[in-house]
Amino acid sequence: MTEDIATAGVLELSGIDESGVLIATMDNPPANAMNRALIRGLTELFVDLASGTDAPAVVLTGRGDRFFTAGGDIKELEGAEASELDGRMRDFHALLTALDRYPRPVVGAVNGHCVGGGMELALFTDGVLAVDHARFGFPEINHGLLPADKGIQRAVKLLGAHTARNLLLTGEIFGIRRAVDIGLVERVVEPDRLLTVAVERARTLAAKPAVLYAALKWSVNKPVDEDDGESLRATLSAAExxxxxxxAAAARARWSGRRDR
Structure with a gap:
């Protein structure tokens, strides 16, 4: 691994000099929760890279061996007004949109818990590798929150309506075997080899002709401005x-209290 080429608070970037693959590591201990700084940092990263002429493949992972990310940082909502949630959801929608439209390979290297917004990030990568102890799920319904509409639509598209409905409406947290069975995870990797294998996977994908990869990814994802606008409006309306x-407020308070212990 080469020296870090950029560090922006809760997001660390490294590796591009050695392999041509950029490793983006979410680093917000203890659970790599996605606060607004991390969300905006990731969005800026993918937008800026996509605007260049030689965008790299990216491996997205989390710091440590317990959490890819535990999802949105609920602490930011304590005592907040509804307008604060509006801003958070706009920011997160922008991140999913940036991932959706990124023309080069993005590989998820899931090193631990990958729940809530983390599940949404995983669904917007081009493939997920994960360790055996990884856990997944959309627990928002149990915590007084909702996923972004764009993330919900991607879950339906990739996992199927029946599976997505079950996961979203129960808030169930599940393990690696089910994640493989439903097609969320494509390969289980030993923890000490996760980044190595993820970089190899990203490099293999990046070796495809860039113009063809971008065109195929666009056709598969089918990003449409009007659809994104409708998803954002649905997300903001639900949040309001x-x-x-x-x-919902009581559920958030209970969850926040448990996370303090």
């Missing part, structure tokens, strides 16, 4: 309805 709902 649930943020001040007493039952």
């Amino acid at each position: 309805n649930y943020f001040d709902d007493p039952a």
Whole structure:
């Protein structure tokens, strides 16, 4: 691994000089929760790279051996107004859009828990490798929150309506075997080899002609401005309805209290 080429608080970038593959590591201990700084940092990264003439393949992972990311940072919502949630959801929608439209390979290297917004990130990569102890799920319904509409639509598209409905409506957290069975994870890798294998996978994909890879990825993902606008409106409308709902607020308070222990 080469020296870090950029460090931006909760996001560390490394590796590109050695392999031609950029490793982006979410680094917000203890659970790599996605606060607004991390969300905006990732968005800026993918937008800036895509605007260049030689965008690299990217491996996306988390710091440590327990968490890829535990999803959105609920602490940022404590005492916040509804407008704060509006801004967070706009930022997260922008991140998913940037991932959706990134023309080069993005490989998810899931090193631990990958839940909530982390599941959404994984679904917007071009392939997920994970360790045996990784855990997955959309627990938002149990925590007084909702995923982004764009993430929900991607889950339906990739995992199928029946599976996505079950995961979203139950909030179940599940292990690696089911993640492989439903097609979320393509390969289970030993923890000490995860980054090596992920970089190899990204390099293999990046060796394809860039113009063809980008065209095929665009056709598979089918990003459309009008659809993205509708997804954002649906996300913001849902957030406005649930943020001040007493039952949802109580669920968030219970979850926040458990995370303090």
